[in-house]
Amino acid sequence: MPKLLLLACTIFLLPATQAQKVAKLKITILSTMLADTHGVGEWGFSALVETDSTRILLDVGGRPTTVRDNAAELKLDLGGIQQVILSHNHFDHTSGLTAIRQRFPDGKTLSTAYIGAGFFLRDTVPVGMRTPDSLAYTASGGRFTVVERFLKIAPGIWLTGPVPRKYPEKNYPLNRHIHTAAGTREDNVSEDMSMIIETPKGLVLLTGCGHAGIVNIMDYVQQQFPGQKITAVIGGIHLLDTPDEQVAWTAGKLKDAGIQYFIGAHCTGINATYKIRELTGLTKTTCLVGAVGMTFDLDHGITTGWLR
Numbered sequence: 005m006p007k008l009l010l011l012a013c014t015i016f017l018l019p020a021t022q023a024q025k026v027a028k029l030k031i032t033i034l035s036t037m038l039a040d041t042h043g044v045g046e047w048g049f050s051a052l053v054e055t056d057s058t059r060i061l062l063d064v065g066g067r068p069t070t071v072r073d074n075a076a077e078l079k080l081d082l083g084g085i086q087q088v089i090l091s092h093n094h095f096d097h098t099s100g101l102t103a104i105r106q107r108f109p110d111g112k113t114l115s116t117a118y119i120g121a122g123f124f125l126r127d128t129v130p131v132g133m134r135t136p137d138s139l140a141y142t143a144s145g146g147r148f149t150v151v152e153r154f155l156k157i158a159p160g161i162w163l164t165g166p167v168p169r170k171y172p173e174k175n176y177p178l179n180r181h182i183h184t185a186a187g188t189r190e191d192n193v194s195e196d197m198s199m200i201i202e203t204p205k206g207l208v209l210l211t212g213c214g215h216a217g218i219v220n221i222m223d224y225v226q227q228q229f230p231g232q233k234i235t236a237v238i239g240g241i242h243l244l245d246t247p248d249e250q251v252a253w254t255a256g257k258l259k260d261a262g263i264q265y266f267i268g269a270h271c272t273g274i275n276a277t278y279k280i281r282e283l284t285g286l287t288k289t290t291c292l293v294g295a296v297g298m299t300f301d302l303d304h305g306i307t308t309g310w311l312r
């Protein structure tokens with residue numbers, strides 16, 4: 005076969021995902037407990053994802069105006085960002101939705117909200133998104149898109165949908181229940197989903213609270229992207245009240261996955277983040293407690309303000 009034809013076939017046979025990796029990526033934390041030189045901290049989470057082809061918001065914070073105001077202080081324009089991911093239905097991830105929509109009344113901003121299947125089972129429980137918020141959102145023209153399984157939402161960007169619970173991690177508030185027509189069951193936040201960004205340097209995993217369990221999430225992601233290493237884990241992973249032995253087991257799995265960067269924001273817990281730094285062999289520049297304004301990008305890794 006002539007050399008040129010062989011080359012053409014090789015390119016043609018590349019997996020679709022390989023051809024659509026994100027070349028440029030910047031993630032900025034807009035809501036978490038700590039704030040750096042700009043913005044305020046709160047109990048909540050939100051991060052802005054910017055790539056060469058799109059901008060997407062994951063979660064919208066715990067108080068209605070935190071993400072809107074922190075973004076303005078950080079000189080980040082949220083106007084025109086069409087897609088928002090609500091990682092799960094806890095108010096500390098959903099409360100800014102209406103305030104951001106109202107700040108940018110172009111009809112386009114945050115017009116598509118992705119939610120994991122089962123998101124509204126918690127609608128009547130006080131910990132979830134307030135019913136008036138979800139009604140105000142749909143009344144303003146916003147549309148909820150339910151994610152049942154792995155879904156590509158932009159070039160190189162995927163959502164896990166609800167994650168199978170292979171390991172009994174239980175990284176969620178215990179002793180809560182869901183009441184459905186089929187009866188009462190433990191509330192294991194079954195709708196919890198995460199975002200994956202494919203880059204030439206490996207997969208970047210962004211979580212809200214990681215209630216599905218970060219090891220379960222990584223295991224599920226590795227099944228979908230065989231042979232690709234997970235280079236960064238960023239977000240909340242709810243280890244704040246997890247026994248030390250389980251934190252150590254989690255750190256071992258993060259190390260096995262090949263992570264080079266870790267930002268433990270929101271419910272990860274400060275002690276758990278430092279334990280992960282120690283046990284994975286990461287450093288004070290590659291494993292940090294997340295703060296508002298902290299960024300991760302492919303060229304510079306993690307960038308902080310004054311807070312170290």
Ligand SMILES: [Zn+2]
Pocket residue numbers: 048049094096097212213240270271
């Ligand atoms: Zn949370």
Ligand SMILES: [Zn+2]
Pocket residue numbers: 092094213215
């Ligand atoms: Zn949560």
